[in-house]
Amino acid sequence: MMYKSAIIGYGGVGNWHHASIKEKISRMDVKGVWDIRPEVKETAAKNGVLFYSSLDELLNDKELDIVTIATPNNFHKELSIACMKAGKNVVCEKPVTLNSGELEEIIKVSEQTGKIFSVHQNRRWDKDFVIVKKILNDNIIGKPYYIESRVQGSRRSLHGWRGHKVNGGGMVYDWGVHLIDQLLFLIDSPVVSVDASLYNIFSTEVDDNFKATLKFDNGINALVEIATNCFINQPRWHVSCREGTAVVEDWDCSGKIVKLSDNKIMEWADDIVYTSAGPTRTMAPRPSETVTTLSLPEVETDWADYYNNIIDTIENNAELIVKPSQSLRVMNVIDSIFEASASGQSVKCRI
Numbered sequence: 001m002m003y004k005s006a007i008i009g010y011g012g013v014g015n016w017h018h019a020s021i022k023e024k025i026s027r028m029d030v031k032g033v034w035d036i037r038p039e040v041k042e043t044a045a046k047n048g049v050l051f052y053s054s055l056d057e058l059l060n061d062k063e064l065d066i067v068t069i070a071t072p073n074n075f076h077k078e079l080s081i082a083c084m085k086a087g088k089n090v091v092c093e094k095p096v097t098l099n100s101g102e103l104e105e106i107i108k109v110s111e112q113t114g115k116i117f118s119v120h121q122n123r124r125w126d127k128d129f130v131i132v133k134k135i136l137n138d139n140i141i142g143k144p145y146y147i148e149s150r151v152q153g154s155r156r157s158l159h160g161w162r163g164h165k166v167n168g169g170g171m172v173y174d175w176g177v178h179l180i181d182q183l184l185f186l187i188d189s190p191v192v193s194v195d196a197s198l199y200n201i202f203s204t205e206v207d208d209n210f211k212a213t214l215k216f217d218n219g220i221n222a223l224v225e226i227a228t229n230c231f232i233n234q235p236r237w238h239v240s241c242r243e244g245t246a247v248v249e250d251w252d253c254s255g256k257i258v259k260l261s262d263n264k265i266m267e268w269a270d271d272i273v274y275t276s277a278g279p280t281r282t283m284a285p286r287p288s289e290t291v292t293t294l295s296l297p298e299v300e301t302d303w304a305d306y307y308n309n310i311i312d313t314i315e316n317n318a319e320l321i322v323k324p325s326q327s328l329r330v331m332n333v334i335d336s337i338f339e340a341s342a343s344g345q346s347v348k349c350r351i
């Protein structure tokens with residue numbers, strides 16, 4: 001069976017959903033779109049889809065199985081609820097809402113109506129993330145204890161509504177939500193404390209740079225950083241494990257793993273070494289034969305799994321890949337980030 005869908009909010013990402021579904025999801029057909037900007041009608045016509053004359057017309061279209069919501073963040077809640085009440089399954093862009101309470105309202109409606117609700121956390125399919133997940137799953141360098149996940153840029157711009165508080169602008173909501181979702185998917189343990197520093201380097205309304213530390217109950221700590229004012233980037237991922245270190249430099253996934261050699265040569269003449277910073281035993285480079293350098297593992301990843309899983313859930317009651325309960329954890333962490341930043345204190349939690 002073909003599934004008919006519509007997109008609400010036909011801007012940057014709404015157009016991307018349309019093009020990507022067309023290219024990759026053979027069992028979905030985007031029938032139409034709705035957007036508050038009337039000029040979008042022309043884009044819709046050019047792209048060969050219906051432009052609904054109103055939100056109500058879309059909601060009353062009995063042919064629609066799935067609606068994708070791709071508006072600015074502050075409209076996600078009311079639109080998701082309206083669509084599910086009108087009998088549609090919903091895919092909602094991230095951040096799903098502005099706080100966990102709003103998401104709880106959505107989840108209640110999903111349970112009442114029996115309609116599927118999933119957040120488009122597409123960065124679970126990013127190659128850099130899947131590589132890190134494989135390194136940890138395959139235990140290539142032992143147990144992790146500190147994971148740094150960063151996305152840094154220097155454009156100092158928050159495009160359009162992203163600069164406005166009322167729309168749910170700022171970097172915690174925009175990129176932070178992706179990196180937090182990835183970490184919660186990677187580390188199978190409750191978050192027990194959150195520290196955060198939010199910065200307003202150029203924006204007067206919203207955070208344009210932030211750093212947050214999440215401590216997990218199993219002892220792993222993770223740093224999340226989003227920068228729009230960073231002129232010398234650090235690696236996308238820096239992963240410290242007991243038997244070695246992994247670095248993924250960027251989205252193109254250059255990087256390496258350096259691990260203790262299998263023969264575990266731990267002993268060598270522990271003589272003092274004279275470096276350009278002076279004499280040191282602790283910080284001098286270790287003998288090269290005691291470590292092995294590996295390439296990052298090859299991984300396969302296909303974003304099409306996201307929508308195919310939505311179809312499988314509708315048809316066969318399959319388990320959702322991006323579950324509302326997972327999105328609720330992400331929003332609880334985001335609530336704690338704002339609380340930690342406002343209070344200047346660590347927030348103790350169990351998320």
Ligand SMILES: NC(=O)c1ccc[n+]([C@@H]2O[C@H](COP(=O)([O-])OP(=O)(O)OC[C@H]3O[C@@H](n4cnc5c(N)ncnc54)[C@H](O)[C@@H]3O)[C@@H](O)[C@H]2O)c1
Nearest residue numbers: 009010011012013014035036037070071073075093094095
């Ligand atoms: N998953 C991702 O990788 C990713 C990437 C970029 C953006 N996003 C998310 O997608 C959403 C949209 O972002 P964007 O970059 O496409 O923004 P955008 O400004 O390019 O597009 C938003 C569109 O929504 C329309 N709109 C605004 N209010 C509306 C309403 N009440 N009803 C109907 N249409 C409305 C606007 O006219 C515009 O066409 C945001 O939630 C954003 O966080 C996700």
